[in-house]
Amino acid sequence: xxxxxxxxxxxxxxxxxxxLGGAAAGIGAAGAIGIDLAGRAGATSLSPAVDxxxxxxxxxxxxxxxxxxxxxxxQGHATLVALNLRADVDREALxxxxxxxxxxxxxxxxxxxxxxxxxxxxxxTPARLTITFxxxxxxxxxxxxxxxxxxxxxxxxxxxxxxxxxxxxxxxLQVAADDPVTIAHxxxxxxxxLRSFATVHWVQTGFRRAPGSEKPxxxxxxxxxxxxxxxxxxxxxxxxxxLVWATGENPGWLTGGTGFVLRRVSMDLDKWDxxxxxxxxxxxxxxxxxxxxxxxxxxxxxxxxxATTPLGFPVIPEYSHLRRARSENPAERIVxxxxxxxxxxxxEGISNSGLLFVSFQADVDxxxxxxxxxxDTLDLLNEWITPIGSAVxxxxxxxxxxxxxxxxxx
Amino acid sequence: xxxxxxxxxxxxxxxxxxxLGGAAAGIGAAGAIGIDLAGRAGATSLSPAVDxxxxxxxxxxxxxxxxxxxxxxxQGHATLVALNLRADVDREALxxxxxxxxxxxxxxxxxxxxxxxxxxxxxxTPARLTITFxxxxxxxxxxxxxxxxxxxxxxxxxxxxxxxxxxxxxxxLQVAADDPVTIAHxxxxxxxxLRSFATVHWVQTGFRRAPGSEKPxxxxxxxxxxxxxxxxxxxxxxxxxxLVWATGENPGWLTGGTGFVLRRVSMDLDKWDxxxxxxxxxxxxxxxxxxxxxxxxxxxxxxxxxATTPLGFPVIPEYSHLRRARSENPAERIVxxxxxxxxxxxxEGISNSGLLFVSFQADVDxxxxxxxxxxDTLDLLNEWITPIGSAVxxxxxxxxxxxxxxxxxx
Numbered sequence: 001x002x003x004x005x006x007x008x009x010x011x012x013x014x015x016x017x018x019x020l021g022g023a024a025a026g027i028g029a030a031g032a033i034g035i036d037l038a039g040r041a042g043a044t045s046l047s048p049a050v051d052x053x054x055x056x057x058x059x060x061x062x063x064x065x066x067x068x069x070x071x072x073x074x075q076g077h078a079t080l081v082a083l084n085l086r087a088d089v090d091r092e093a094l095x096x097x098x099x100x101x102x103x104x105x106x107x108x109x110x111x112x113x114x115x116x117x118x119x120x121x122x123x124x125t126p127a128r129l130t131i132t133f134x135x136x137x138x139x140x141x142x143x144x145x146x147x148x149x150x151x152x153x154x155x156x157x158x159x160x161x162x163x164x165x166x167x168x169x170x171x172x173l174q175v176a177a178d179d180p181v182t183i184a185h186x187x188x189x190x191x192x193x194l195r196s197f198a199t200v201h202w203v204q205t206g207f208r209r210a211p212g213s214e215k216p217x218x219x220x221x222x223x224x225x226x227x228x229x230x231x232x233x234x235x236x237x238x239x240x241x242x243l244v245w246a247t248g249e250n251p252g253w254l255t256g257g258t259g260f261v262l263r264r265v266s267m268d269l270d271k272w273d274x275x276x277x278x279x280x281x282x283x284x285x286x287x288x289x290x291x292x293x294x295x296x297x298x299x300x301x302x303x304x305x306x307a308t309t310p311l312g313f314p315v316i317p318e319y320s321h322l323r324r325a326r327s328e329n330p331a332e333r334i335v336x337x338x339x340x341x342x343x344x345x346x347x348e349g350i351s352n353s354g355l356l357f358v359s360f361q362a363d364v365d366x367x368x369x370x371x372x373x374x375x376d377t378l379d380l381l382n383e384w385i386t387p388i389g390s391a392v393x394x395x396x397x398x399x400x401x402x403x404x405x406x407x408x409x410x
Numbered sequence: 411x412x413x414x415x416x417x418x419x420x421x422x423x424x425x426x427x428x429x430l431g432g433a434a435a436g437i438g439a440a441g442a443i444g445i446d447l448a449g450r451a452g453a454t455s456l457s458p459a460v461d462x463x464x465x466x467x468x469x470x471x472x473x474x475x476x477x478x479x480x481x482x483x484x485q486g487h488a489t490l491v492a493l494n495l496r497a498d499v500d501r502e503a504l505x506x507x508x509x510x511x512x513x514x515x516x517x518x519x520x521x522x523x524x525x526x527x528x529x530x531x532x533x534x535t536p537a538r539l540t541i542t543f544x545x546x547x548x549x550x551x552x553x554x555x556x557x558x559x560x561x562x563x564x565x566x567x568x569x570x571x572x573x574x575x576x577x578x579x580x581x582x583l584q585v586a587a588d589d590p591v592t593i594a595h596x597x598x599x600x601x602x603x604l605r606s607f608a609t610v611h612w613v614q615t616g617f618r619r620a621p622g623s624e625k626p627x628x629x630x631x632x633x634x635x636x637x638x639x640x641x642x643x644x645x646x647x648x649x650x651x652x653l654v655w656a657t658g659e660n661p662g663w664l665t666g667g668t669g670f671v672l673r674r675v676s677m678d679l680d681k682w683d684x685x686x687x688x689x690x691x692x693x694x695x696x697x698x699x700x701x702x703x704x705x706x707x708x709x710x711x712x713x714x715x716x717a718t719t720p721l722g723f724p725v726i727p728e729y730s731h732l733r734r735a736r737s738e739n740p741a742e743r744i745v746x747x748x749x750x751x752x753x754x755x756x757x758e759g760i761s762n763s764g765l766l767f768v769s770f771q772a773d774v775d776x777x778x779x780x781x782x783x784x785x786d787t788l789d790l791l792n793e794w795i796t797p798i799g800s801a802v803x804x805x806x807x808x809x810x811x812x813x814x815x816x817x818x819x820x
Contacts, residue, residue: 054622054623054625055623056619056620056622056623076620077620118635118682118683119635121635121698121699122631179619180486180617180752182623184633185633191761192760203755205754207591209535209589209591210466210486210537210590210591210621211620211621212464212465213466213535213589214464215464221591223529223532223591223595224529225531272528273528273602289531340594342590344613344615345610350601350605351601
């Protein structure tokens with residue numbers, strides 16, 4: 001190599017590094033342009049060409065200490081399914097069921113057909129597919145296991161208008177991917193596996209921005225237009241580990257697992273339309289433009305709850321969502337991983353929209369419940385949102401090849 | 411510039427060219443990795459740096475001779491809405507309605523908020539948003555215009571089990587983009603515009619593979635796993651122009667427009683499961699693996715309908731979908747642009763899935779109807795599919811800035 005060739009090679013390496021960084025983070029959509037950028041970006045004997053895969057070929061490992069789909073950067077789409085066990089399903093049948101589901105989930109998430117896949121050609125595009133299983137109180141009891149104390153319906157909140165059709169369930173499937181065809185196929189394969197074990201209780205589908213729509217790391221906006229989820233511990237951080245993964249205070253079989261809360265929150269867009277921007281910003285405590293707290297200029301600025309207006313009122317109102325959601329107790333935090341929903345409207349009104357609020361936390365009673373109790377007592381946002389569904393599941397830990405999800409319980 | 415710098419510059423230019431080629435074709439998802447690849451790819455004084463935009467920022471021009479969303483490479487998602495005009499909407503009101511809709515569609519598709527946008531922050535990600543308007547017979551009649559002869563419900567077919575809830579309508583909105591949040595927002599803005607003019611009759615949402623999931627140009631598969639739409643004239647080709655754009659045989663106001671057919675085709679996946687692969691391939695006349703005709707090896711091989719098996723039977727059965735859909739008359743062709751649907755199931759069975767079959771053709775009676783009549787008489791696929799909704803709309807031509815969609819009619 002001569003000195004004259006140095007700059008391009010350095011640029012090539014740098015580019016390759018960036019590309020791979022993107023791919024490793026699950027965002028390698030560069031492949032979408034249909035050519036191997038990295039492979040052409042100045043390959044030399046020092047740096048073998050590397051394929052940057054199409055987004056559809058990206059795989060999130062299924063096996064591990066924890067289940068996938070929790071730490072995973074949220075995919076563009078998710079389908080959540082709750083099932084109720086059939087009356088004759090005993091502990092032995094549950095073990096068989098979870099072995100079958102685990103085997104097919106492992107196959108599908110790596111881009112292979114399920115064991116008896118009737119449309120294997122639809123399985124070849126995993127698109128970061130993750131399949132996460134959760135156990136409701138009914139399943140843990142049927143298994144004869146010890147349930148964590150928080151594995152029960154949430155306490156009744158004053159704002160709740162729960163529809164039983166969106167509430168509870170024995171078994172949860174969280175099927176998420178960057179491609180809706182992948183989700184449709186994987187969900188069907190799992191439901192076929194489950195035919196003799198359980199019946200579908202509810203199905204909820206949600207979406208975020210599509211892969212590649214926005215810069216990675218952009219906080220999602222909900223359909224009110226709000227930046228939603230700014231304060232969220234990132235995967236791999238100490239906070240995330242502490243808040244999410246169950247430890248000794250839970251039953252032993254849950255170690256490495258976590259608690260899952262789903263709240264189906266209907267958002268009244270037609271009523272929201274009647275509120276002006278400053279009213280909206282007061283309700284939330286953040287600007288609509290970039291999600292900065294009303295006392296700050298950037299989204300991640302720390303809110304100053306002591307700051308007052310010239311008239312002496314708090315800049316961030318006492319009744320705002322931001323103020324009410326915040327606790328002095330750092331343990332009262334959760335990790336959110338929700339999705340928007342926009343279903344076909346029924347009756348009058350234009351929209352049937354809202355949020356599939358999903359949170360993960362090691363102890364639902366200690367972490368989620370106090371936050372929701374504060375919001376239930378006072379949160380101006382309650383004028384426009386109504387929880388219409390609710391479910392709590394225990395998410396067992398991951399498993400290794402040869403094992404199966406739930407093998408610590410059965 | 412020295413000779414030693416030549417190779418990197420050449421590579422840089424070539425890469426830029428490829429990237430821009432991808433972006434021009436609407437597939438520039440390289441931006442998804444969050445860095446400006448082209449800008450760093452060896453910019454010199456000869457070649458100014460060019461930003462490759464995020465997929466979400468890509469814009470399909472709204473104004474033009476034809477409406478967008480027809481020639482446009484199909485986006486990942488589409489929402490189709492049919493509305494019925496309110497009783498008091500006259501010709502003058504229709505003109506006002508289409509001016510408002512056109513203005514907001516032009517804004518939204520270029521990534522700006524609608525005129526009175528309540529959530530303008532959701533509008534900044536056009537993601538190749540197209541909004542296409544269609545007129546049903548009721549609207550054309552209300553406008554006092556001359557309807558093309560084919561603008562009426564399709565003839566009754568024997569396999570049809572049409573649900574009025576999925577059939578007909580006065581006004582069509584086809585809202586398509588690579589991002590479902592973009593579609594949710596744009597659809598809501600348009601429906602707000604329409605509140606005083608019309609009521610929603612039906613809403614149908616569909617999807618294909620996500621942007622970047624597969625190599626550009628890959629023919630979509632439906633939820634039966636079939637390669638679906640191999641024989642489709644590409645935008646810009648002579649065939650496409652001839653088949654799609656209305657000319658003098660239609661009323662003058664439709665010149666540059668086209669005819670739109672939507673068939674909601676339920677696909678019985680539970681029954682399809684009972685058919686083995688060779689049965690499936692016989693039903694379609696193509697292989698499942700790559701969509702090649704049963705007489706060929708590649709997807710686009712011309713089928714040989716004369717070829718016979720050693721026993722003397724046709725290799726491509728007479729009753730196959732491929733054989734029955736094919737006409738000797740080259741004018742009896744259409745251009746398809748459909749989407750899969752996978753709605754929450756009702757009652758027994760696992761899936762509520764199918765195809766939003768969408769086709770464009772200058773003359774529905776001459777092009778679409780003969781094909782459907784042949785398929786209705788005999789097509790083995792009819793065992794597993796059932797049309798449950800049907801609608802025909804006239805798609806007026808595009809307009810220029812200052813004009814509005816439908817200005818040739820009113």
